[in-house]
Amino acid sequence: MKKIGSLFFKIGSGLVLLSPQLGWAADNTLNPANTAWILTATALVLFMTLPGLSLFYGGLVRSKNVLSVLMQCGAITALVSILWLVGLYSLAFSEGNSFIGGVSKLFFSGVNRDSLTGSIPESVFAMFQLTFAIITPALIVGGFAERMKFSAVLLFSGLWAIFVYTPITHWVWGGGWLQTMGLLDFAGGTVVHITAGVSALVAALVMGRRQGFPETALMPHNMTMTVSGAGMLWVGWYGFNGGSALAANGDAGMAILVTHISASAAALVWMSLEWLKYGKPSVLGTVTGMVAGLGTITGASGYIGPAGGLVVGLLAGLICFFATNFMKRTLKVDDSLDVFPVHGVGGMLGTLLAGVFASPALGIFSGYGFGSGIQSIDAQLSVQLTGVLATVAYTAILTWVILKVVQMLVGLRVTPEEEMQGLDITQHEERGYDYL
Numbered sequence: 001m002k003k004i005g006s007l008f009f010k011i012g013s014g015l016v017l018l019s020p021q022l023g024w025a026a027d028n029t030l031n032p033a034n035t036a037w038i039l040t041a042t043a044l045v046l047f048m049t050l051p052g053l054s055l056f057y058g059g060l061v062r063s064k065n066v067l068s069v070l071m072q073c074g075a076i077t078a079l080v081s082i083l084w085l086v087g088l089y090s091l092a093f094s095e096g097n098s099f100i101g102g103v104s105k106l107f108f109s110g111v112n113r114d115s116l117t118g119s120i121p122e123s124v125f126a127m128f129q130l131t132f133a134i135i136t137p138a139l140i141v142g143g144f145a146e147r148m149k150f151s152a153v154l155l156f157s158g159l160w161a162i163f164v165y166t167p168i169t170h171w172v173w174g175g176g177w178l179q180t181m182g183l184l185d186f187a188g189g190t191v192v193h194i195t196a197g198v199s200a201l202v203a204a205l206v207m208g209r210r211q212g213f214p215e216t217a218l219m220p221h222n223m224t225m226t227v228s229g230a231g232m233l234w235v236g237w238y239g240f241n242g243g244s245a246l247a248a249n250g251d252a253g254m255a256i257l258v259t260h261i262s263a264s265a266a267a268l269v270w271m272s273l274e275w276l277k278y279g280k281p282s283v284l285g286t287v288t289g290m291v292a293g294l295g296t297i298t299g300a301s302g303y304i305g306p307a308g309g310l311v312v313g314l315l316a317g318l319i320c321f322f323a324t325n326f327m328k329r330t331l332k333v334d335d336s337l338d339v340f341p342v343h344g345v346g347g348m349l350g351t352l353l354a355g356v357f358a359s360p361a362l363g364i365f366s367g368y369g370f371g372s373g374i375q376s377i378d379a380q381l382s383v384q385l386t387g388v389l390a391t392v393a394y395t396a397i398l399t400w401v402i403l404k405v406v407q408m409l410v411g412l413r414v415t416p417e418e419e420m421q422g423l424d425i426t427q428h429e430e431r432g433y434d435y436l
Helices: 002-018 032-060 063-093 122-144 150-173 177-181 189-207 223-245 250-278 283-298 306-330 339-357 360-365 369-373 377-409 416-421 423-428
Strands: none
Touching: 032 063, 032 122, 032 223, 032 283, 063 122, 063 150, 063 423, 122 150, 122 189, 122 339, 150 177, 150 189, 150 377, 150 423, 177 377, 189 283, 189 339, 189 377, 223 250, 223 283, 250 283, 250 306, 283 306, 283 339, 306 339, 306 360, 339 360, 339 377, 416 423
16 A cells, blocks of 8 residues: 555656646746746747848838848847846846846856746846847837938947836836836836837937938838748747746746737738728738737737737727828828837737736636736726836937937938938948849
8 A cells, every 4th residue: 555655656746747837836946848938939039030020121121221121130139139248137137126126147147057037047037038128129120210320220229228128127027116016018018019119209200201201102122021021020929928928837828829819810900901991901011910919919918818819909900000090191200110100009008908808807808827916907007007108208208318319429310312322332331132
């Protein structure tokens, strides 16, 4: 009898160790399953910037500027990576105050093979978070595409990562005041999409319109490239949202499921609205709607269920479509690649909806995992609105200040002659296409 009991004990212990949700549940104990998933998610999120976003944006600009966009995304990746090592990771995630983290992890001090964040190596956590810090300023490129000097792009992106992205990351995810308030932002509705969208709008206003806008249609030069990049973004977003669970568990699975549903619904809504309004559905509109659905669901993805994801996607396609048309056709703001109406408006919408659909009171729409512990809808919406307003105000003010500093130091815009010739030749002495 004792032998049988001992055998069952050993079998049970082995099953527990093999379970990703139970075997390594305690903090400061390495979970191989979680580690493997976040390593994969890290690669997926970096894949979103290089090559996903680069190709998506590159196809949307004119052929004379395609290399400039690819170069900007690549250079931002390298620049932010070094800044993250030097101090931004420490300022975002080490212990500090309500506004900013400390300096205990400068140059990744203390980050070694054995140090853990929760149940994964701290090196993996730091690298995963770095991919978010990379893609956020890269998104802003769409607001000033085809007209900003390359030196200004580098200086602006570096200062922006330091003074905008890092503090807000600490507020929301690093133990800052918004996290203490209970803000729901699973994967970056405020940290990534509102900051990038608002900054792109401010940059577009400060920079002014491209030559010919809005009188002349400035058409994408390669929609095949754009659709290819959009597909890479869709796949990469599974790591973006699913990886933010920081575990290989049900929260990650649900985040991926609702992300896919939201993107699908938003793409169909945007396509249908174009079909009704202009007579034909466009490929550009469909992939733009898809990105709007992905951006909108980001902040809510780990807190809501599939039905909630469907509603978020439907609203994202509808609201972001009209926001894009209003910005371009009514206000005539040259946010070149629609960063604000897609990411900014989508980020605000998704952050607010997280406070609604995460509530257990909504039945089939309600949240899973983390969402089950939220406050009442009214109280949670108040927190969500505070997070949105604080992020918008801080981002807008600091972005304007940074742009003015960059303008004084190196200038912002290329000359009219250089803009006419194209940034590929004038900034990099190269061409994206050579047919000779």
